[in-house]
Amino acid sequence: MKSNWNVFVAVCVGAVAGFAIRDQMAKSSSLGSPLRNPQPAVPAPSAAPPGSDQVYKVTLGDAPQKGSAEAKVTIVEWSDFQCPFCGRVIDTLHQIERNYGSDVRFVFKHNPLPMHPDAPYAAKAAIAAEKQGKFWQMHDKLFEANNSRQPDALKQDKVDAMARDIGLDMERYQRDLNGPETAQAIRDDQVQAAKLGANGTPHFFIDGARVSGAMPYESFKAVIEAQLRRANAALASGVQKKDLYEHLIKDGQSGPPAPPPQAAPPPQARNVDPGDGPWTGAKKPKVTIVEWSDFQCPYCSRVEPTLKQILETYKDDVRIVWRNEPLGFHPNAMPAAKAAMAAFKQGNDKFWKMHALMFAHQNELSEAKYEEWAKEAGLNLAQWRKDKESPEIAALIAKDNSYAQQVGAEGTPSFFVNGKFISGAMPFETFKGAIDEQIRKADELLKKGTRQEKLYQALVEENVKAAGGSPQAAAPEVEQKFDVQAGNAPAKGPKTAPVTIIEFSDFQCPYCGRAQSTLKQVMDQYAGKVRLVWKNQPLSFHPNAMPAAEAAMAAFEQGNDQFWEMHDRLFAKQQELSPAYYEQVAKEIGLDVAKWKASVESHGGQAVIQADMSAGNAVGANGTPTFFINGKRLVGAMPFESFKQVIDEELSSRVAKK
Numbered sequence: 001m002k003s004n005w006n007v008f009v010a011v012c013v014g015a016v017a018g019f020a021i022r023d024q025m026a027k028s029s030s031l032g033s034p035l036r037n038p039q040p041a042v043p044a045p046s047a048a049p050p051g052s053d054q055v056y057k058v059t060l061g062d063a064p065q066k067g068s069a070e071a072k073v074t075i076v077e078w079s080d081f082q083c084p085f086c087g088r089v090i091d092t093l094h095q096i097e098r099n100y101g102s103d104v105r106f107v108f109k110h111n112p113l114p115m116h117p118d119a120p121y122a123a124k125a126a127i128a129a130e131k132q133g134k135f136w137q138m139h140d141k142l143f144e145a146n147n148s149r150q151p152d153a154l155k156q157d158k159v160d161a162m163a164r165d166i167g168l169d170m171e172r173y174q175r176d177l178n179g180p181e182t183a184q185a186i187r188d189d190q191v192q193a194a195k196l197g198a199n200g201t202p203h204f205f206i207d208g209a210r211v212s213g214a215m216p217y218e219s220f221k222a223v224i225e226a227q228l229r230r231a232n233a234a235l236a237s238g239v240q241k242k243d244l245y246e247h248l249i250k251d252g253q254s255g256p257p258a259p260p261p262q263a264a265p266p267p268q269a270r271n272v273d274p275g276d277g278p279w280t281g282a283k284k285p286k287v288t289i290v291e292w293s294d295f296q297c298p299y300c301s302r303v304e305p306t307l308k309q310i311l312e313t314y315k316d317d318v319r320i321v322w323r324n325e326p327l328g329f330h331p332n333a334m335p336a337a338k339a340a341m342a343a344f345k346q347g348n349d350k351f352w353k354m355h356a357l358m359f360a361h362q363n364e365l366s367e368a369k370y371e372e373w374a375k376e377a378g379l380n381l382a383q384w385r386k387d388k389e390s391p392e393i394a395a396l397i398a399k400d401n402s403y404a405q406q407v408g409a410e411g412t413p414s415f416f417v418n419g420k421f422i423s424g425a426m427p428f429e430t431f432k433g434a435i436d437e438q439i440r441k442a443d444e445l446l447k448k449g450t451r452q453e454k455l456y457q458a459l460v461e462e463n464v465k466a467a468g469g470s471p472q473a474a475a476p477e478v479e480q481k482f483d484v485q486a487g488n489a490p491a492k493g494p495k496t497a498p499v500t501i502i503e504f505s506d507f508q509c510p511y512c513g514r515a516q517s518t519l520k521q522v523m524d525q526y527a528g529k530v531r532l533v534w535k536n537q538p539l540s541f542h543p544n545a546m547p548a549a550e551a552a553m554a555a556f557e558q559g560n561d562q563f564w565e566m567h568d569r570l571f572a573k574q575q576e577l578s579p580a581y582y583e584q585v586a587k588e589i590g591l592d593v594a595k596w597k598a599s600v601e602s603h604g605g606q607a608v609i610q611a612d613m614s615a616g617n618a619v620g621a622n623g624t625p626t627f628f629i630n631g632k633r634l635v636g637a638m639p640f641e642s643f644k645q646v647i648d649e650e651l652s653s654r655v656a657k658k
Contacts, residue, residue: 055208056196057252060107060245063189064126064135067097067105070241072231073207073224076107078193080201081123082116082154085541087146089202089214096220103228108139109189111201114298115330117363118154121177123186125159128176129168137166149575195255207231208249213541268421269467270407271460277400278322278344278351281311285319286442287435288456290416292323292400292409295337295358296330296365300413303425304359310431317439322355324400325412327636332365334639337397339370342387346379353377394641401642405633419460420467481631482619486533489612490556490563493523493531498654499647501530502628504537504612504621507548507570508577511637512625516571521640526647534567536612537624544577546609551582553605554596555589565589 058076075096079086096104110127112119122142129138141162145153152158163173176182193203204211204220207227211220231244239247274290289310293300310318324341326333336358344351357373358365374384387393404410408421415422417434441459450458484502501522505512522530536553538545548570556563569585570577586596599605616626620633627634629646 054210055249055252056205056210057249057254058196058205058208059192061188061192064108064130064139065105066108066136068102069105070244071103071105072235072244073100073104073227074107074245075104075224076109076205078109078111078189078198078201078203080110080112080116080119081126081142081146082119083113083201084146084149085214086202087143090143090147092214092217092220095217096224100224104224108135109193110186111190111193111198111203112186113201118156118159120186121156122154122159124177124182125163125173127182127185128173129163129166131176132168132172134166134168138162141166197255207245208252268408269419269460269463270416270421271464272407272416272419273403274321274456275323275400275403277324277396278340278348278355279319280348280352281319282314282316283319284452286317286446286455287314287418287438288319288321289431290321290323292325292404292412292414294325294327294330294333294412295340295355296333296362297327297412298362299425301359301362303413306425306428306431309428310435313432314435314439317442318435322351323404323409324397325404325409325414326397326401327412334397335367336365336370338388338393339374339384341393341396342384342390343374343377343379345387345393346384350377350379354379391641391644394639395645398638398642398645401638402632402634402646405635418456419463482628482633484615484619484628484631486531490534490552490560490567491531492560492564494528495531497529497531499526499530499630499650500533501643502533502535504535504616504624504626506536506538506542506545506624507552507567508542508545508574509539509624510574513571513574515625515637516568518637518640518643522643522647525644529651530647534563535616535621536609537616537621537626538609538613539624547579547600548577548582549609550600550603550605551586551596553608554599555586555591557599557604558591558596562589562591 060074060076063076075093077093093106097106110123112123126135126138126142129135142154142159145158145162160170160173164170193199196205198205198210198212200212202214206220206223207230209223209227211223227248230248234244234247235241272290274288289307291307307320311320324337326337340351340354340358343354354370354373354377357376361369361373370388371381371385374381404414407416408414409416411423413425415431417431418438420434420438422430422434438459441462442455445455445458446452486500486502489502501519503515503519505515519532523532536549538549552563552566552570555566566582566585566589569589570582573581582600583593583597586593616622619628620626621628623635625635625637627643629643630650632646632650634642634646
């Protein structure tokens with residue numbers, strides 16, 4: 001997967017996103033490409049060790065402040081009002097404020113992340129409130145709404161109501177909220193964050209010492225105490241209180257250290273089947289670019305002008321083929337893909353009209369907008385509505401998604417230029433070099449007599465061979481199978497079932513929770529034909545995931561049925577996960593509570609849980625939920641049709657073998 005973003009990476013530190021991000025959100029591309037099973041774009045949430053010399057020069061500017069300008073410790077926070085982890089850390093910050101009093105001041109900087117659609121408006125509203133001297137009142141209101149976990153808590157009308165509640169002059173509020181200087185203030189904060197490597201939220205600098213993520217109080221305390229010692233030493237040496245912060249950061253780094261030089265990765269190329277989906281560009285291309293993309297991905301949107309430039313520059317030589325990869329942590333991506341592919345059913349040009357409208361209005365993706373755009377694209381609306389919800393469209397998208405995993409297009413946007421892999425929203429020059437090379441090779445092959453209809457395959461095979469692979473390294477549309485053993489794990493369904501689904505999951509992961517209704521539908525529709533096996537993959541940034549897994553495995557010690565009863569109750573109330581709730585469930589499902597409690601307190605399930613996690617990592621189940629259907633990997637909270645397609649293939653294959 002991918003690394004080293006050159007620009008601010010939109011990552012919510014520790015946040016679950018999509019197909020269940022492990023340890024942090026994004027193994028990324030050079031310019032950003034949130035991946036199917038993202039990995040840390042920055043270190044996992046952590047604090048600089050006490051006494052660390054790693055101090056950053058973090059200028060405050062005119063950001064909102066709370067506390068004395070002569071405080072010994074200054075905590076600068078980059079935050080996002082819709083980020084759940086920013087909301088979670090609020091109680092910790094209040095604890096710091098209570099315990100350290102006038103020794104600490106807080107400074108707030110904005111970093112609304114692209115995957116949080118309501119965050120930019122909330123940030124602008126807070127700045128508008130600041131202009132009337134009420135930033136912190138608005139700040140508290142916004143985070144109170146964030147922590148309510150209501151899906152519409154930060155919608156525009158709700159935010160405006162908060163402004164009225166705190167007594168703002170609403171005419172001035174609207175003027176300031178929509179003013180260009182407000183948007184510029186947010187951009188300035190984000191640029192500063194990018195330079196400092198503060199790539200996610202919440203992100204803190206405590207007298208210049210970095211603390212990344214919603215860390216517990218003890219982690220903050222260790223850094224604060226170290227910085228108090230520095231401050232006291234500086235004051236004892238004669239530094240004036242008014243100059244203290246500038247003195248403490250004056251020799252700090254302006255940004256994270258440059259990574260050590262690394263050898264260039266070997267060229268990658270795959271024998272990629274373009275398929276028969278939407279395409280645009282040359283009818284007789286010398287270069288075919290197969291793109292895996294997601295309508296809600298901000299990096300896919302960012303690369304659109306580059307693709308337009310490619311088509312304008314190479315209009316007679318380049319064709320671009322679209323393949324779907326709606327990422328699970330983008331809730332609007334799958335509905336948008338269905339809407340676009342339903343448009344494709346009425347013509348290739350109709351798809352591209354819908355495609356253009358979706359990317360032009362990416363922040364407005366919704367069912368109402370899809371219908372509006374379908375009208376604008378001139379679609380037969382009745383047929384479009386029917387196709388959008390059809391199993392056929394869902395299967396087409398699932399096929400693209402599955403094939404993406406096979407060829408290594410594990411994030412968006414991913415491109416294959418005559419089979420040569422380009423990852424992420426790269427600039428035009430990167431594509432130009434690859435395209436010019438392929439046109440030259442194509443001209444040589446055409447001169448030697450290669451027919452146009454054979455040109456793509458000939459170029460792909462040549463590129464794969466040059467990259468050190470076999471020309472048949474990735475036979476079209478053949479799904480890789482993984483050897484995943486069920487062992488003695490919790491299971492439901494007959495052992496003799498022709499199809500076994502092994503699920504790697506996390507009780508706190510919202511996408512795992514979302515998948516449960518789909519799995520029930522699978523088990524009901526394929527009763528007797530499917531066996532479901534549970535494997536533990538508690539993600540490190542879900543603090544309740546490991547304790548919940550231990551509680552469930554302690555129930556499993558008293559029986560398979562007891563495990564599934566506990567399992568169902570944990571997913572039914574994901575927001576209430578806690579030791580008290582686990583014990584309540586243990587009593588209610590009739591466990592021997594003393595025995596169950598002894599197992600939990602002795603961490604009796606740890607060996608099995610760790611073995612599950614290791615097994616999952618070995619087969620690429622680094623995020624949750626990940627499923628293996630007779631060894632075929634399916635990643636994320638996919639719709640029923642995606643499961644149905646693979647299950648039906650397996651059942652048909654079994655019949656054919658007989």
